[in-house]
Amino acid sequence: MYKICIKNIINGLFKNQNITIRGWVKTRRDSKLGISFLSINDGSCIDNLQVVIKNNISNYNEILKLTTGCSVQISGLVIKSLKEKQNYEMQAKSVLIIGLVDNPRNYPISAKSHSLEYLRQVSHLRIRTNIISAVTRIRHEVFTAVHNFMNKNNFIWVTTPIITSLDTEGYSTMFSVSANTKKFFSKKSFLTVSGQLNIESYACALSKVYTFGPVFRAEKSNTSRHLAEFWMVEPEIAFANLQDIILLAENMLKYIFKHVLNNRMKDIEFCVKYNNNKNLINRLGNFINNGFIHISYNEAIGILKKYKNKFNKQIVWGCDFSLEHENYLTNEYFKNIVAITNYPKSIKAFYMRVNDDNKTVAAMDIIAQDVGEVIGGSQREDRLNKLDLCLKEKNLSIKNYWWYRDLRKYGTVPHSGFGIGLERLILYITGMHNIRDVIPFPRSMYDINF
Amino acid sequence: MYKICIKNIINGLFKNQNITIRGWVKTRRDSKLGISFLSINDGSCIDNLQVVIKNNISNYNEILKLTTGCSVQISGLVIKSLKEKQNYEMQAKSVLIIGLVDNPRNYPISAKSHSLEYLRQVSHLRIRTNIISAVTRIRHEVFTAVHNFMNKNNFIWVTTPIITSLDTEGYSTMFSVSANTKKFFSKKSFLTVSGQLNIESYACALSKVYTFGPVFRAEKSNTSRHLAEFWMVEPEIAFANLQDIILLAENMLKYIFKHVLNNRMKDIEFCVKYNNNKNLINRLGNFINNGFIHISYNEAIGILKKYKNKFNKQIVWGCDFSLEHENYLTNEYFKNIVAITNYPKSIKAFYMRVNDDNKTVAAMDIIAQDVGEVIGGSQREDRLNKLDLCLKEKNLSIKNYWWYRDLRKYGTVPHSGFGIGLERLILYITGMHNIRDVIPFPRSMYDINF
Numbered sequence: 064m065y066k067i068c069i070k071n072i073i074n075g076l077f078k079n080q081n082i083t084i085r086g087w088v089k090t091r092r093d094s095k096l097g098i099s100f101l102s103i104n105d106g107s108c109i110d111n112l113q114v115v116i117k118n119n120i121s122n123y124n125e126i127l128k129l130t131t132g133c134s135v136q137i138s139g140l141v142i143k144s145l146k147e148k149q150n151y152e153m154q155a156k157s158v159l160i161i162g163l164v165d166n167p168r169n170y171p172i173s174a175k176s177h178s179l180e181y182l183r184q185v186s187h188l189r190i191r192t193n194i195i196s197a198v199t200r201i202r203h204e205v206f207t208a209v210h211n212f213m214n215k216n217n218f219i220w221v222t223t224p225i226i227t228s229l230d231t232e233g234y235s236t237m238f239s240v241s242a243n244t245k246k247f248f249s250k251k252s253f254l255t256v257s258g259q260l261n262i263e264s265y266a267c268a269l270s271k272v273y274t275f276g277p278v279f280r281a282e283k284s285n286t287s288r289h290l291a292e293f294w295m296v297e298p299e300i301a302f303a304n305l306q307d308i309i310l311l312a313e314n315m316l317k318y319i320f321k322h323v324l325n326n327r328m329k330d331i332e333f334c335v336k337y338n339n340n341k342n343l344i345n346r347l348g349n350f351i352n353n354g355f356i357h358i359s360y361n362e363a364i365g366i367l368k369k370y371k372n373k374f375n376k377q378i379v380w381g382c383d384f385s386l387e388h389e390n391y392l393t394n395e396y397f398k399n400i401v402a403i404t405n406y407p408k409s410i411k412a413f414y415m416r417v418n419d420d421n422k423t424v425a426a427m428d429i430i431a432q433d434v435g436e437v438i439g440g441s442q443r444e445d446r447l448n449k450l451d452l453c454l455k456e457k458n459l460s461i462k463n464y465w466w467y468r469d470l471r472k473y474g475t476v477p478h479s480g481f482g483i484g485l486e487r488l489i490l491y492i493t494g495m496h497n498i499r500d501v502i503p504f505p506r507s508m509y510d511i512n513f
Numbered sequence: 514m515y516k517i518c519i520k521n522i523i524n525g526l527f528k529n530q531n532i533t534i535r536g537w538v539k540t541r542r543d544s545k546l547g548i549s550f551l552s553i554n555d556g557s558c559i560d561n562l563q564v565v566i567k568n569n570i571s572n573y574n575e576i577l578k579l580t581t582g583c584s585v586q587i588s589g590l591v592i593k594s595l596k597e598k599q600n601y602e603m604q605a606k607s608v609l610i611i612g613l614v615d616n617p618r619n620y621p622i623s624a625k626s627h628s629l630e631y632l633r634q635v636s637h638l639r640i641r642t643n644i645i646s647a648v649t650r651i652r653h654e655v656f657t658a659v660h661n662f663m664n665k666n667n668f669i670w671v672t673t674p675i676i677t678s679l680d681t682e683g684y685s686t687m688f689s690v691s692a693n694t695k696k697f698f699s700k701k702s703f704l705t706v707s708g709q710l711n712i713e714s715y716a717c718a719l720s721k722v723y724t725f726g727p728v729f730r731a732e733k734s735n736t737s738r739h740l741a742e743f744w745m746v747e748p749e750i751a752f753a754n755l756q757d758i759i760l761l762a763e764n765m766l767k768y769i770f771k772h773v774l775n776n777r778m779k780d781i782e783f784c785v786k787y788n789n790n791k792n793l794i795n796r797l798g799n800f801i802n803n804g805f806i807h808i809s810y811n812e813a814i815g816i817l818k819k820y821k822n823k824f825n826k827q828i829v830w831g832c833d834f835s836l837e838h839e840n841y842l843t844n845e846y847f848k849n850i851v852a853i854t855n856y857p858k859s860i861k862a863f864y865m866r867v868n869d870d871n872k873t874v875a876a877m878d879i880i881a882q883d884v885g886e887v888i889g890g891s892q893r894e895d896r897l898n899k900l901d902l903c904l905k906e907k908n909l910s911i912k913n914y915w916w917y918r919d920l921r922k923y924g925t926v927p928h929s930g931f932g933i934g935l936e937r938l939i940l941y942i943t944g945m946h947n948i949r950d951v952i953p954f955p956r957s958m959y960d961i962n963f
Contacts, residue, residue, distance in 0.1 A: 106719030269556030
């Protein structure tokens with residue numbers, strides 16, 4: 064089914080065949096010799112198909128009215144193009160005009176170039192531009208690669224609820240959920256910030272699981288790297304320690320990068336041009352070959368202290384890193400993605416496994432050039448007495464976590480997991496600058512078109 | 514990575530090899546000859562691995578304390594079993610006890626059988642039972658098959674927002690979303706009931722797209738077939754009419770059924786036994802071979818009128834079908850899944866394309882034995898003037914749908930799509946009776962454990 068698309072034509076699947084294509088006009092050019100050239104796009108790839116229309120077709124007059132954005136159905140012969148750039152083109156035999164553009168001068172996505180800020184205001188139409196469609200196809204490949212990788216490695220996909228009474232991180236700002244019916248739910252309910260706590264219970268029976276879905280933060284972070292609604296994949300593995308999941312994260316990123324380069328190179332190349340970032344493909348290739356830089360939090364502190372004059376925020380042991388620190392480590396010092404391990408207990412969540420020094424936890428943050436934290440993960444505290452201590456230290460109610468404690472009471476196992484912020488990862492892969500441009504309908508503070 | 518699991522052992526990948534497995538004790542049996550037998554499960558499949566432990570291992574005394582639910586790590590030799598039923602077993606060389614069960618008599622998931630009602634109260638532990646783990650693995654395969662099918666057919670996965678100001682169906686009971694920060698969003702916001710309207714805008718540029726994620730209904734429907742939070746896949750195709758998407762839906766269901774039967778037959782067989790439903794596999798096979806029964810709404814009315822004495826609710830042209838009608842058509846009359854098309858305009862949503870009779874719309878509902886509606890879809894109204902009429906007829910504000918109308922103003926195309934309620938589909942495949950048992954953490958009225 065559905066084999067006929069411009070991507071497949073460009074790939075040569077229909078050479079010298081008469082077929083019918085459907086799509087939208089990108090541009091129209093008329094020669095003085097009574098020949099018109101239409102560039103047609105159907106979204107299957109970044110390339111347009113050039114269609115050559117001679118003035119002897121019956122509705123040639125109508126063709127001359129076609130403008131950017133009109134929808135058409137064209138039957139004709141696919142031939143090898145004489146020009147080098149376009150490998151294949153179509154000689155039209157008939158053109159059916161399906162939908163015109165009402166008042167072309169006011170068409171919001173005219174052929175001229177538009178700023179990304181402007182395009183955010185027409186989020187229902189911006190997918191008609193090259194850049195947003197390229198990013199959307201890359202996003203599709205990233206999402207697909209995640210599932211493929213998990214499947215190859217025998218992980219079971221477990222969906223975790225969006226509506227929850229849990230605050231996974233213990234300190235997040237959450238959205239509240241309510242129904243018209245009073246007490247629809249028996250408890251106060253919120254939008255989830257992470258599926259981790261839920262999925263731990265499934266890891267403690269199925270061994271290798273992951274959750275994949277949207278998560279929510281109601282924080283007042285109106286930056287180019289924050290969304291109120293974003294997508295995460297969170298693998299969780301029983302009988303695994305911190306080193307195991309760092310290796311898993313590394314293999315997963317390598318797999319995703321390879322998959323995108325193999326399947327959407329032309330879209331990536333368009334992003335390189337659009338963002339004027341020639342390093343984009345190199346840094347993906349470099350990671351595929353070399354993987355992470357591995358350092359401990361202590362080592363990171365040591366490096367940053369040496370270069371402390373470069374930063375606004377002071378570096379002391381126990382502090383959390385801000386973007387300037389992260390960017391220094393990734394962009395300047397290592398020129399690569401960096402995995403930082405063993406953070407101070409005081410700045411991390413209650414569920415992370417306390418190291419023998421009793422000061423640090425078996426946590427990792429993976430930070431990437433320009434975008435900062437892409438992955439956060441940890442080995443989970445599997446010892447009931449230590450977990451209870453941590454809950455107390457963080458002023459969390461032991462009673463609320465009764466079920467989470469059950470997992471430690473009944474056949475507890477060491478287990479570990481992490482979450483990848485997928486929009487951040489797509490920023491990294493595409494070189495886009497604003498996270499609102501790598502998700503179809505962004506939700507961030509003040510930001511909700513419809 | 515992660516090759517060693519009981520599924521692969523049972524499949525013969527480790528014959529005569531010394532390996533280390535990790536999992537949980539299902540049962541322990543001790544023979545008088547000083548040999549103990551452990552059944553170990555790691556969640557990778559329904560089968561347990563039998564481990565034979567002789568009393569000459571150093572910690573044999575500890576082995577004798579193992580109870581259901583304890584976690585262990587066992588190294589030993591995988592050999593072909595002499596008994597027929599278990600193909601492979603392990604001769605233990607060392608057993609490391611990782612986590613005991615605290616107070617085994619109170620262990621909520623003891624070796625005896627538990628009712629599904631009881632298990633819902635321990636939703637963090639019920640995955641440790643055979644039935645819930647079988648259903649969860651089948652669910653995983655259904656979800657995976659959806660993505661595989663979409664990919665094979667060149668669909669682009671487009672995520673649509675959970676937080677929205679839209680009411681897609683025009684009459685749904687929606688959950689409200691609020692933040693602590695006043696006016697976090699510039700509009701009143703809700704949890705989405707469907708991604709369709711959003712994804713239409715992407716179909717009108719990328720041609721073939723789908724959204725896949727959780728959707729929400731705040732309806733007071735406290736039945737065994739309704740959830741407040743459930744998962745839908747919604748393909749949307751440009752240049753496609755109702756017949757095209759009925760064909761797509763048929764191929765998709767066939768693909769999913771085949772995938773599940775090929776990959777999780779043992780789990781399906783367990784469901785057959787558990788639900789005492791011998792017809793389960795037959796009806797999947799029957800559908801794979803024969804596809805849908807196709808009838809129009811008018812034909813359905815004709816059939817039901819003939820058998821009107823069987824129903825509580827009267828049958829008149831213009832009525833919506835209730836479960837008793839649907840079950841009669843699927844269970845009794847056709848004994849198959851039925852696709853019903855061309856419903857009265859008055860009982861369907863504003864966005865469906867009006868047929869030439871001006872009384873019916875190009876809609877389809879696909880209903881399955883026992884579970885009722887599994888798929889709902891339609892050709893969308895692509896003509897601006899007809900769309901405006903429908904909005905008026907349904908008392909919806911034309912102003913609110915400004916952006917949706919833009920899709921018809923600028924290069925409109927015929928397009929169609931549908932949504933599959935994935936939990937309903939899993940009910941059908943597994944023969945389970947309550948939808949709360951086919952989703953990891955059910956959310957329905959009054960229902961939110963944590």
